Structure formats: C-alpha cells, structure tokens
Amino acid sequence: MMIKTVGNDKPIPYQSRVYELVREVPKGFVASYGMIAAFLPNVSPRMVGYAMAATPQGQNIPWQRIINSAGKISDRPGSARQRAKLEAEGVSFNKAGTVSWTKHRWQGPSDDWMQKTGFDPLEMK
DNA sequence: TGCGTGACTGCCT
DNA sequence: CAGGCAGCCACGC
Numbered sequence: 836m837m838i839k840t841v842g843n844d845k846p847i848p849y850q851s852r853v854y855e856l857v858r859e860v861p862k863g864f865v866a867s868y869g870m871i872a873a874f875l876p877n878v879s880p881r882m883v884g885y886a887m888a889a890t891p892q893g894q895n896i897p898w899q900r901i902i903n904s905a906g907k908i909s910d911r912p913g914s915a916r917q918r919a920k921l922e923a924e925g926v927s928f929n930k931a932g933t934v935s936w937t938k939h940r941w942q943g944p945s946d947d948w949m950q951k952t953g954f955d956p957l958e959m960k
Numbered sequence: 961t962g963c964g965t966g967a968c969t970g971c972c973t
Numbered sequence: 974c975a976g977g978c979a980g981c982c983a984c985g986c
Contacts, residue, residue: 849982868968880968882982887967889983901967909967917967963986973977 849878852952853886859944860900863925865934866941867904874944874954884909900924900941906933 852875860866868883875883883901890898899920908914908921918928926939944954 869970872968878982879980880970881966881980882968884967884969885965885982889966898967903967904969911967914967965984966982969980971978973975 849875849882850886850889853878853883854890854894854896855952856944856948857887857896857898857901859948860897860941862897863939864941865900865902865921865926865939867906868901869904870941871901876958880904902934906936908932 853871856871856874857866867880868887869880871883872878872880887898887901890896899917903909908917918932921934922928926934928934948954
C-alpha cells in the first residue's frame with residue numbers, strides 16, 4: 836500500500852497562492868504579472884497569467900488589477916471590461932491605453948501577508 | 961495516458 | 974533596437 840510521508844505538508848497549489856496575493860492589491864492600484872510572481876517562490880510571470888485565466892468568480896479576487904509589465908491590459912476578449920472596472924476604481928489611462936506606474940503602482944504585500952506566508956526578502960533571487 | 965494550451969517577462973541576438 | 978525563445982502549472986479532450 837501507499838506509505839504516507841511524515842512531516843510533509845501537502846503543497847498549496849500555486850494558483851491559490853497567486854489568488855491570495857492578488858487580494859493584497861488595493862483598490863486604485865495595479866500590479867504586473869511579474870510583480871506578483873516576484874513574491875511567490877517557484878511561480879513565474881507566465882504562471883500568474885495562467886492562474887488569472889482560471890480565476891474563480893465569487894471569491895473577492897480583484898483580477899482586474901493585474902496588468903502586463905508595459906502598463907497595459909493584455910489584449911484578449913474581456914479586456915474592455917477589465918479597463919472599465921479599473922476606471923471605476925479611479926485608475927486612469929493615457930491616450931495609448933497605458934496606466935501610469937508612478938501613480939498606480941502597487942506598493943507590495945502587507946506586513947500581515949508576509950508574516951502569514953513567512954515571506955523572506957533575503958531569499959529573493 | 962499524453963499533448964496542447966492559456967491574462968507574461970527578461971535575456972540574448 | 975526589434976524580434977525570438979525559454980521558463981514550466983492545471984486541466985480538458
């Protein structure tokens with residue numbers, strides 16, 4: 836029979852970790868896929884994109900606040916709705932459809948989040 | 961059971 | 974300085 840390993844908690848699916856961090860982005864601010872990935876070990880920007888594509892509804896996840904590193908909303912069906920939601924939150928776009936990072940850049944996760952996840956800045960590569 | 965694919969990014973020509 | 978490419982998780986057919 837299958838031997839159960841000891842002292843080895845089952846890993847939290849990467850998508851759940853992405854969603855919990857996305858919840859840290861406040862109204863009126865935006866973060867890039869890469870910014871989210873930078874705080875999550877073993878998660879690449881691409882994977883953040885994968886997770887966002889599979890975002891479950893009804894769980895208070897502000898998916899609209901994640902945009903690409905160029906400061907634009909990634910082109911896809913639904914991008915217009917994303918922009919509308921952001922504008923409703925006070926996020927402004929210039930003529931080229933770009934968000935000002937200077938004004939709206941997310942400042943990083945809360946201390947509470949870092950405590951809860953045991954995030955260690957020194958282990959960032 | 962395996963393969964394709966989906967909200968990206970930074971490095972290397 | 975623009976374009977190509979590797980990275981690498983879940984899930985559906």
